[in-house]
Amino acid sequence: MKISIILAICYLVLAPFIGGLLEGIDRKLSARMQRRVGPPVLQPFYDVIKLFNKENQVVYKSQSWLIVTYFVLMVLTGVMFFAGFDLLMCFFVMSTSATFLYFAACVTGSPYSTIGGHRELLQMTAYEPAVLLACVGFYLATGSFDVITIATANTSAIKYLPGFFIAFVFILTIKMRKSPFDTSASHHPHQELVKGLTTEFSGKNLALFQVSEWYENVFLLGVVGLFIINSKPVSIIVTLVVVFLTFFLEVLIDNSNGRMKWQQMLKITWIVTIVTAGVNTVVLMFIN
């Protein structure tokens, strides 16, 4: 119990640094893949510091409040996860926070950010089944929804859940806003939506959004780790290696794929989810 509280506090304090560093590594790796020098690894921190020093333009009164709520709920998701709470509850809070982000984008009335917001909802429709199935999978494998019970099981969950793992890594591309699925935020250099979801965020609001994304990424990679970790101490190293490899895979996918339309995204994600996680569920039920 004690260790889970320490982990939760560590997450609260360290996640923005780890998340920012990961983004820096991401940008550096991307640049190297494109044969560029790329920005320094600490670039994301420079960006956020600058944004905090800029004028905060608020388009609509409630916008800032909505972004703060998004931020708080996102942090809460991760804290609950690392404190070893119920996994279902974590994902539930995460979806709620995503809804607040949607509101923050749409309340501005700007066509770009509204389309971005709508696409965010579509993305949620695409990834939610895989997320919920992952929870079910963990339950079938370990008999509990509690993160702490899953993490301290005798064998790694991935032994029973390879299909769920594939489905989860697949939807991670959506959650981490990577090409070919970054339809809602349209990262540079493809700017058909200007900045989509974040078009009307500037200064502090954008900085807060950025930091929330870092918290979110660390949480998501934590879930990836949950598939691997077990009660043996050596599994921690394996977990870290797998998490980093997954992260590298996402960067590779991001750099080697063009953007897809949302229809394709929805179709492909659901097919992958049904085929991998679905088959896995059926097999698990037979075994049990």
Place this chain on the structure above:
Amino acid sequence: MANITRSPWLLHYDGSSCNGCDIEVLACLTPVYDAERFGIINTGDPMQADIFLITGGVNEQNMPVVKQLYEQMPEPKVVVAVGVCACTGGVFKDCYNIIGGADVAIPVDIYVPGCAARPQAIIDGIVKAVALFQERAQKSEKEVDKVG
């Protein structure tokens, strides 16, 4: 005051130009010149931009657009005019539709000459703009201190 020179985000707007300078601006972002190593990002969003990079002259039709983009950018901000067209109107100066360089619409801080301006010159202009950007941020902070 924090050091904010490491993260200049650009907004690039193409006025009434021949497109030569725009190609050069894009060339800055390619692997050969790689402007991102200075933290430069070409955002398309005025609300997130720090430096307004304008190419081409100003005419009746794009005058309100240029002004609006400038007003939408949060403080502190810097304007860089790239190419002689944006500096003075350039080769199009005497055309019936051209009013002049970018400075007829908005206050321009840095002029990058050339037809077309070379990527090296553009990056140099941005680096100068970044210094000014930091200076402005410090100044506005002092003013806030005085008022508060």
